[in-house]
Amino acid sequence: MKRNAYYITTPIYYPSAKLHIGHAYCTTIADAMARYKRLAGYDVFFLTGADEHGQKIQQKAEEAGVTPQEYVDKIVAGFQDLWHKLDISHDDFLRTTQARHHQVVQEVFRRIYEKGDIYKGAYKGLYCTPCESFWLERQLVDGKCPDCGREVKEVSEEAYFFKMSKYADRLLQYIEDNPEFIQPVSRRNEMINFIKQGLEDLCISRTSFDWGIPVPIDDKHVIYVWFDALSNYLTPIGFLDDAEKFKKFWPADLHLVGKEIVRFHAIIWPIILMALDLPLPKMVYGHGWLIVDGDKMSKSKGNVIDPLGLIEEFGSDAIRYFLLREINLGQDGNFSRDALIQRINSDLANDLGNLLQRTLTMIKKYNQGLILSPGEVTAVDEDLQKMAASTLQKYQQEMEKLQLSDAIKTVWNFISRTNKYIDETEPWVLGKDVSQKERLNRVLFDLAEALRIVSILIIPFMPKTALKIQQQLNIARDFANLHLQNAEWSDGLMVNVKVNKPEQLFPRIEVEASAEAPKKVAVPQKTPKADNVVDIIGIEDFSKVELRVVEVLAAEKVKKADKLLELKVSLGNEVRTVVSGIAQFYQPEELIGKHLVLVANLKPAKLRGIVSQGMILAASNEGMLKVVEVDMPAGSKVK
Ligand code: MSP
Numbered sequence: 001m002k003r004n005a006y007y008i009t010t011p012i013y014y015p016s017a018k019l020h021i022g023h024a025y026c027t028t029i030a031d032a033m034a035r036y037k038r039l040a041g042y043d044v045f046f047l048t049g050a051d052e053h054g055q056k057i058q059q060k061a062e063e064a065g066v067t068p069q070e071y072v073d074k075i076v077a078g079f080q081d082l083w084h085k086l087d088i089s090h091d092d093f094l095r096t097t098q099a100r101h102h103q104v105v106q107e108v109f110r111r112i113y114e115k116g117d118i119y120k121g122a123y124k125g126l127y128c129t130p131c132e133s134f135w136l137e138r139q140l141v142d143g144k145c146p147d148c149g150r151e152v153k154e155v156s157e158e159a160y161f162f163k164m165s166k167y168a169d170r171l172l173q174y175i176e177d178n179p180e181f182i183q184p185v186s187r188r189n190e191m192i193n194f195i196k197q198g199l200e201d202l203c204i205s206r207t208s209f210d211w212g213i214p215v216p217i218d219d220k221h222v223i224y225v226w227f228d229a230l231s232n233y234l235t236p237i238g239f240l241d242d243a244e245k246f247k248k249f250w251p252a253d254l255h256l257v258g259k260e261i262v263r264f265h266a267i268i269w270p271i272i273l274m275a276l277d278l279p280l281p282k283m284v285y286g287h288g289w290l291i292v293d294g295d296k297m298s299k300s301k302g303n304v305i306d307p308l309g310l311i312e313e314f315g316s317d318a319i320r321y322f323l324l325r326e327i328n329l330g331q332d333g334n335f336s337r338d339a340l341i342q343r344i345n346s347d348l349a350n351d352l353g354n355l356l357q358r359t360l361t362m363i364k365k366y367n368q369g370l371i372l373s374p375g376e377v378t379a380v381d382e383d384l385q386k387m388a389a390s391t392l393q394k395y396q397q398e399m400e401k402l403q404l405s406d407a408i409k410t411v412w413n414f415i416s417r418t419n420k421y422i423d424e425t426e427p428w429v430l431g432k433d434v435s436q437k438e439r440l441n442r443v444l445f446d447l448a449e450a451l452r453i454v455s456i457l458i459i460p461f462m463p464k465t466a467l468k469i470q471q472q473l474n475i476a477r478d479f480a481n482l483h484l485q486n487a488e489w490s491d492g493l494m495v496n497v498k499v500n501k502p503e504q505l506f507p508r509i510e511v512e513a514s515a516e517a518p519k520k521v522a523v524p525q526k527t528p529k530a531d532n533v534v535d536i537i538g539i540e541d542f543s544k545v546e547l548r549v550v551e552v553l554a555a556e557k558v559k560k561a562d563k564l565l566e567l568k569v570s571l572g573n574e575v576r577t578v579v580s581g582i583a584q585f586y587q588p589e590e591l592i593g594k595h596l597v598l599v600a601n602l603k604p605a606k607l608r609g610i611v612s613q614g615m616i617l618a619a620s621n622e623g624m625l626k627v628v629e630v631d632m633p634a635g636s637k638v639k
Helices: 021-039 055-064 068-085 099-115 164-177 186-195 225-233 243-249 259-276 307-314 316-326 337-367 379-402 402-423 433-457 463-472
Strands: 005-013 043-050 092-095 116-130 133-135 155-161 218-223 254-259 284-287 290-292 334-335 546-555 565-570 575-580 595-599 605-607 610-612 619-623 624-627
Touching: 005 021, 005 243, 021 254, 021 284, 021 290, 021 316, 021 402, 021 610, 043 068, 043 225, 043 565, 055 068, 068 092, 068 307, 099 116, 099 225, 099 259, 116 546, 133 259, 133 316, 155 259, 164 186, 164 259, 186 259, 218 225, 225 259, 254 259, 259 284, 307 316, 307 337, 316 334, 316 337, 316 402, 316 463, 334 337, 337 402, 337 463, 379 433, 402 433, 402 575, 433 463, 546 575, 595 619
Parallel strands: 005 043, 005 254, 043 092, 254 284, 290 334
Antiparallel strands: 116 133, 116 155, 546 565, 546 595, 565 575, 605 610, 619 624
C-alpha cells in the first residue's frame, strides 16, 4: 500500500532558558497531530529542535562563565528530557549547532547569493557599545540606550542583504491564491496587510558577535539567526543528502508556530524558498498563547510554570489532555491549576476511569473476566453502535481541521453515552436472572467494544492511558500496528478475550479546602451539635442501635439527585434498599461487592420517593468521605 507522507514541525526553541508550559503546549499539539496522522495511515515526519545561535545566547553563556556550546548543551538536554517525559514522538531533533545544519544554511546562502538575491550593503543603526546592541530611533528612551541608559552612536556596518522586496508581489499573489496557506484567517489578514505596506530588504548577516554560522563567502560575518533557524526545516529531510526523502516530505504539510512568529514563517521563509525555487509549505498555523490565571507568563511576575513539576504531580497524560482539551487552537487559552484538577477529576477519573472500572468489574463478576459471544442487538445497543460510527467520522473531520479540542469533546460524548448505556441496561439486574444471560453478554460485550474504540481514538491525546486501557482489556499491541479503521465497531474482535484486573487510570485529586469553595457533605446521618461536643450516652442507649455488615449487590444514581445513590444490600438472608448520600464520592460500580456497615433498625425514611431501609455508615472529614468497610461476611453483627 502506498502511504501518504505528512511532514509537521514545531518551532525550534531558544535554549536561553528552560522551557515552560507554553512551549510544551505547542509541542503537544504537534505530537497529537503526528500521532493522529500515523493512525490515519500516513508516513509521518515530525520535527522539533533547538535554535542555538545568536547574540543573546552568547551573552548568557558569558554571564554563566561557560562557552556558548557548553551553555546550550546543558539546556538542550533539558528540552530532550522534557519531550521524553511528555511522550513527544518526534522523528528527529534538530540542533542548529549540528554540522549537518551548518552545511544546509551555508548552501542556502550560497545558492541565493549566486542567483543575485543576496548583496553586500551597509547596515546603518544606532549602536550601544557596552551592550553590543543596535537600536531603532523609536526604541530609545530619552535618546539613550533602553537597556543601560548610556549614549548610543550612529554606526554603519558592512552587511549582507536579502532582496525580499523583489518577491513581495509574488508572495501576496500566492497568499491570495492559497487561502489555506496561513491559518487562522485573522493571521492571514494580518500578513496580507503587512506585505501591502511594502517589504524592505532584510539584513541577514552580523559582524558584532560570532556565535553563529559563518557566511560561506565572507567569514567575518555570521548569518542572521532567523535565516539560520528557518532553514532548519530543510535539514533533516534530506535537502542536501537524500533527494528521494526530500521529494517525499517537502513541501511541509504544517509549520505549527506561535502567533508572534507567524510573520517570519509566512513572509521571510516563503521568500527564501521562492529564491531557492522550492515549493512553499502547505500551511503555517499560528496558535494562540497559553496564559496563566489570566496573565502572560513572565519571570518578573514569577508565574512561569514548569511542565516537569506538573508531569511529576499529575502524570504526562493529564497535562496533555488538559492542554489539548481546554484551549481552542487559534485562540489564547488559560492555564490554571484548579481547572486542571477539575478536568482530571471529572473527565479522566470520573467519566473515563469509572467506565473502565465498572466494565471490567462486571465482566469479572458475572463472567469470570471472559467476554462472551454477544446476544441479539436491541434498540439501545443499536443506538450505542450508531454513535460509535458517527463518533469516528466526526472525530476524523475535526482532527483533519486541527480542531483537537472538538475531537476530544466528540470522544467524551461517546464515553458519556456509554456510561449512560450502563444505567439503561442495568447489568446488575440482568446478572441476577439466569434467563437474561444472553442479554447480559451483549451488554458486557458492547461495553468492552466501546472501550476498545475509545482506547484507539485517544492515542493521539493520551498515549499512556490508551495503552493502559488496551492492557486491561488484554488487547494491547504496538500502536504502529493500529489504524483508524480499527476503531470501527466489530461484533467479533473482543469475543473470548479474557480481560485483566481493573486498575485505576486516574486517582481523584482531593482538593484542599482552601482551593475549593467548601462543599457541604451530604450524608443522611445527623451531625453532632458542634464538632467535638456530643451528648454522653449510656451503653444501654448504644445497644439500641443494630449495626450489621451488608454486601452491596447493586448501586445506581437516584434520578435528579446528584448526591444520592440507591443501593441494594444483602444482610445474608434478606435484601434491602438503602438510599445513601454518597454519590459525590463514589461511582455506583465501585461499591458493588463492598462489605459495609448498615444501621439496620433505623425507622424507614422516604427519600426522593424511595423508601430507605437503614443507613450506611461513613466517615467524613473536611469535605472527604469514606464508607466504613469491614472484611466480614454479610449479616455479621457490629458491636
Ligand atoms: N527560536 C524561535 C523560533 C524559530 S523557528 C524557525 C523562537 N523560539 S522561542 O523559544 O522563543 O519560542 C518558540 C515558540 O514557543 C513560539 O512559537 C512561541 O509562540 C511559543 N511560546 C512561547 N511562549 C508561549 C506561550 N506562553 N504559549 C504558547 N506558546 C508560547 O521564537
